[in-house]
Amino acid sequence: MLPTNIRPFVPRGRPSIRSLPQNRSQLFRTDASKRKAPPLAFVFDIDGVLIRGPHVLPEAKKALKMLEGDNPFRTTIPYILLTNGGGVGEEERSKSLSHKLGVHIDTSQYLQAHTILKKHAQRFADEPILVLGGKRDVVRRVAESYGYKRVYTTLDVLAWNPSVWPFHQITEAEKASTKTADFEKTPISAVFVFHDPRNWALDVQTVCDLVQSGGIVGGPWVPLEKQTKPVELIFCNPDLLWRSDFPTPRIGQGAFKEAFQAVYKALTGNRYPHVQYGKPTEATYNFAKETLGAIFRERYGASSTPEHLYMVGDNPESDIAGANGARWNSVLVKTGVYDPEQGPPAHAPTRIANDVLEAVEWAIEREFSKNPKHH
Template identity: 60%
Template sequence: MQRFAFRRLPRCASLKTQTVQVRHIQYHANGSKLPPLVFTFDIDGVLLRGPHTIPAARRALDMLNGANPMGVKIPFILLTNGGGTHEEARRHKLSSQLGVEIHSNQIIQAHTILKSVVHKYAEKPVLVLGGRNDVVRKVAESYGFKHAYTTLDVLAWKPEAWPFHDLTPEERASTKAVDFSRIPISAIFVFHDPRNWSLDIQIALDVIRSRGIIGGPYIDTPEPEKPIELVFCNPDLLWKSDFPQPRLGQGAFRLAFQAVHEALVGAPYPYVQYGKPTTATYKFAEKVLRDRLEELAGGRVEEMPRVYMVGDNPESDIAGANGAGWPSILVKTGVYEEARGPPTHTPTYIAEDVEEAVRWAIDREMKQK
């Protein structure tokens, strides 16, 4: 590793014009170099609003692609509490929307972390919730879960399990023929926001209270010896779409499920929580970043560049980054609304949009001695 003397280059409008010293740039045997900072971006409310690209996003990504005073490409990953599709499908869509090539190993969705626990349940039947039809089942299978089932499968097996929803032809076509009286469910994974809360709450309760056999007798004990593991991948109570007001997220579904469970059994059910701002998700993201940097460098990265988190949600993006020791930048293009008062978790910086966020972070790093 060696110091890199910065030479004067044309600046982005918001960067100061004095000559400064770049903190350090790592050089590697293959001639590649890594800048002193990398980025982790939320997607919804930062780069996109609903299906629409936020204009500042493309300008920000141009800077990361080399149009910056350092004259180097700045690596980044996308860390979202969204999901419901495979990372490869998501990267194709994002590449088209953002106008830059996104690789699947740059995307961490809420459920991507489940790849790290699949070995526990690869051969066991699991219930997967969320998304449309059997899309999350296919995602689960691609991760290595060999026996994944949906609540639509249950409804196709016994319509009386929830008689308030009739399967559409498309839903029925997505189901597997299964006799759940012979299938002991070992875990429930809420991959993505459920589309039918009432159906999913009912079937999840059936699994938990009958110790895995849907339709079996309920066994309600305070601390079961072998509880059904319940995993939520996204704690967000709210998320920002192109609707004028934020929408309820998977965190709201979790609260609804726990309220019903407590009303029936007398206590909430123990669960595992992934997604921002959990420590597990940020550690997973840091590993993905390191792997990405070593791929680009063609060798081991001895010292991680500083990681900047850019997000729109103080409760997830900012809280998680602060907990991980990353500088955090809150943008005003998503969930956070300045008119409602200061954010619940204090960011390192508040920016109008992601373009300003990237410029500020680059300027800050260039001032480091």
Template identity: 45%
Template sequence: MSLLQPARSLPRSLGVRTLRHRVAFAFDIDGVLKAGPTVLEPARRALQLLEGNNARSVRVPYVYVTNGGGPSETERAALLQRELGVPVSPTQVIQAHTVMQSLVQDFGDKPVLMIGGPEGVPGASRAVMEGYGFRDVYTAQDIQAWAPPVYPFAKLDPRWHEAGAVRQADFSQVHFAAIMVFHDSRDWGRDIQLMCDVLRSRDGVVGNVGDDTHPQVPLFFSHGDLLWGNDFLASRFGQGAFQHAVAAVYKATSGRDLVATTFGKPERGTYEYAHERLRARAAELGHEAGELNTWMVGDNPASDIAGANGYGWASALVRTGVFRDVEGPPAHQPTIIVDDVEGAVLHALEQEWGTSAQRKH
């Protein structure tokens, strides 16, 4: 019998049980589904299970919640679909900067300094921000093009001019209303310099250094991961490491503590957003409304697991990424520690369903 059938057609006891406990998943990507550019084989099997190749032949709602980013949600969904071999809707993709859309109401029509993001296609990250509704976005490259001495140790990549991606302005007249770190900085030196220029400015204008008693320009980071796992043998610095560096240089130059808002995991707002998406996904799959019992599957105790614990989700910590047993017990205790994402999904489904999750052949 399929869970997709309306509960009223089920025996009463079964209907009540299935309504009250409906399992859903939120997957981290890096270190869980992928190691660097490589898709992990257990990830393919885990997702096939959730797409209906399971003992109950039901499709299970899930979303991807990554502190990664760069492309739009539509582009990322298409990429994931090619990589993972399952259908992926843009509404299932929650990147670190996805939740920054909530800032459009306050800053949508004001000048914003956007920091970070992939530079393979000049201007592509700005286009993502514009897609969210921000209408006045400037990049570090725009300021470099306006005044190369603003950071003389790195030259603007000439492809920005060739592609027509530089947005020209007289930055002595631009009053930035906010700084948004969209994705990892590709040039910490340049970006810390420009951020401190604006943070220390008395009116949000680059270079108008004040006396550091004025209110600080609002600053937003898309996530705060200190470390992340890729295909290198040790963990790599994440945006959280960059935030530490910005704060240290700002403190050393201004004497003030940096004030910033951070999105992404483990921040509660990201989990609330994911929860709403999962409810919508369950409805799309034809499941009747009911309580969701959601499992976060992640490799990073400090973000994936800490956020799940804070929001009241179950969690599975995998051994394919940042977390390593040799470094001792995780700082944030998950519901279970498993070798990989397939182990996580099998454990969760079997616990929720009370039977084997794998289809009998």
């Protein structure tokens, strides 16, 4: 049973949004400064909401086209995509998703778990950093596109000294992706876990070496309280589970974090201090709101801001918990991680919907019924 404050979406007595005629040709013939801002904006998770694995979910295209103007209120409604995924550049990912969904998604609308790391690029621009996750050196190139100049991977470390982790023999393809460095003379200032690591054993070993020595692979271990400049450790995605096209959820970067911390605690007796980004963290939701604010100012004028934000997600622990913490409206869909047969969600959303189209219909109808001046 659902919590008493949550009811499935039931269309109102007037014609549904799906059944009304659409005509995009008359949309926005005035310039941007004269456009009236809609009373709401959307933030969508991707996996389990718009797509599942490589496949587009059936109602996703209709939902996004509705926001592009195919709605009875004759207005576009701004939205961004906020995912705990990543591993490649935002431009590449937005182009791929635009092709799949049949709508143009601008790079500025696509926030991955690690997009927020652009904010740190100036501070670490000239310092050696280690990046984890993704295939070969792809996340290195993402970090460099953000402005980081001295970026290394654990494959670089393994190529430098194979005895760092003797249980993995580096392949020719992996070796071709490496950058040469002497890690005994290259103190690493920070470790950024951009995306889900591919070789947990190598990565846990390398990070343990770095944080116990103050940044030198193979350096003497020094208690954390005696280190003059401890290595900063930043995780971008706290998700323990995520939904792919496999029948049951898969473990994610949050599981890698727990594995690393368990090993580090077994070695030292403590967990290593770290910074966490990604949903449901406050920093990530603030970053998403700032991004939507910039879109509103560009489209509707300098003083425009989104009045009501709607988060549509499939994971109560990340999407819904984060939205509730940020005091946004939240809609939980049944097409991803959340399984209603396992009981009510751990974090109660504003609404539960069958799919993303039902979520969008409900939110639009709810806000525009309260704001008839926008009709």
